[in-house]
Amino acid sequence: MNTLLIRSSKVIKMAGNRIKKEVPTVKAWNKQEMALQFKRVNTSCINIIREGLLAIAPDIPWSEAEFDTRQQKATSLGDRYWVCDPLDGAIHFLQGLSPWCISLALIENGLAVFSVIYDAVRDELFTAMRGQGAWMNGEKLAVNIRNRLSDAILVTAHPNQPDKEEKDVRQLLETMGILLPKAGAVRMTGTSSLQLAYVAAGRIDAFWESGDDAYDWLAGALLVEEAGGVVRTMEGLPYSLQTDTGILAGNETMADLVGDEIARVLFSDRRVMA
Missing domain, CATH: 3.30.540.10 (Fructose-1,6-Bisphosphatase, subunit A, domain 1)
Incomplete structure (x- = not known):
């Protein structure tokens, strides 16, 4: 191999x-x-x-x-x-x-x-x-060890066809709206796989993206995992080829922090029901 x-x-x-x-x-x-x-x-x-x-x-x-x-x-x-x-x-x-x-x-x-x-x-x-x-x-490679959202450099990506993917556009705007004021910085550099590679390299603290395009994420997700990070769906479930609810990747603490903020805006109704 x-x-x-x-x-x-x-x-x-x-x-x-x-x-x-x-x-x-x-x-x-x-x-x-x-x-x-x-x-x-x-x-x-x-x-x-x-x-x-x-x-x-x-x-x-x-x-x-x-x-x-x-x-x-x-x-x-x-x-x-x-x-x-x-x-x-x-x-x-x-x-x-x-x-x-x-x-x-x-x-x-x-x-x-x-x-x-x-x-x-x-x-x-x-x-x-x-x-x-x-x-x-x-x-x-090893993921970064930052453990405060206020220090974190976060990245995301917009849908490939924003005119046709209304739900993913809405989720992007809602999550950006809550994370941008709380993070050290938020960027959108345009290539999902390379942004995941940068998480693995410790250049970026966490990456999130809505959608269901697993082929955009598979290679980078393995890099993050093998660099000591975690990769989940945006709902906090284990990431896999079958993922259709977005992706979140970072070190475990940062993934928890970003995931909690995302859950507040996207899945608050489910948390109340739970």
């Missing part, structure tokens, strides 16, 4: 360094043109990664459910398959901004057994192996 992690990491690094040369020199003038640019670059990156993974592990299939959250939770690929986001932070990429990254996870029996997240702009490779730890460019 370690050999497969090393070899797949090389595939992801190769893809990242090739794709960063494809940042459009002419920026899209509307959303439709940006969508076309994204499709071209995303397809190119997928082809590079799939070809590379096929060469090192021809028996492991590739999940096609990147944009279908229902299919993500009902995959028929078997007990072992790849989950990849070839361009997390696509708008940043297309605008020549950073951060953006590539994320990859190997799923076995519904669990991520190892993960890779690569930021080609900063040349930072984050890797994790279940039960063996998490690393960034070979250095062992």
Whole structure:
């Protein structure tokens, strides 16, 4: 398994360094043109990664459910398959901004057994192996130990399609409204998997996001867990591939503090009933 992690990491690094040369020199003038640019670059990156993974592990299939959250939770690929986001932070990429990254996870029996997240702009490779730890460019990672919300650096992300995801937009605004005045700082840097990697690296104290897009979180969630943190749903339940009520990640104390504040605004009716 370690050999497969090393070899797949090389595939992801190769893809990242090739794709960063494809940042459009002419920026899209509307959303439709940006969508076309994204499709071209995303397809190119997928082809590079799939070809590379096929060469090192021809028996492991590739999940096609990147944009279908229902299919993500009902995959028929078997007990072992790849989950990849070839361009997390696509708008940043297309605008020549950073951060953006590539994320990859190997799923076995519904669990991520190892993960890779690569930021080609900063040349930072984050890797994790279940039960063996998490690393960034070979250095062992550990979550931050801050234990007061007033000192914490928090991050979140907005829905991919805010015009169609009214509930998730509402939850974002409500949770931001209560956490922003109480935290040391709150940021939204645009790429969920890399923000989770930053939690694992101790650069950020906690990350939360509404929604049900498990493929956005699988690789980063394993990094946080293997760096000594905890990953839960926003309702405080154990995180898994079946998660459909958002994600919360940080060290255990910070996850408790942020989770309590989220519960106050989103799940207060359930707490009263309990």
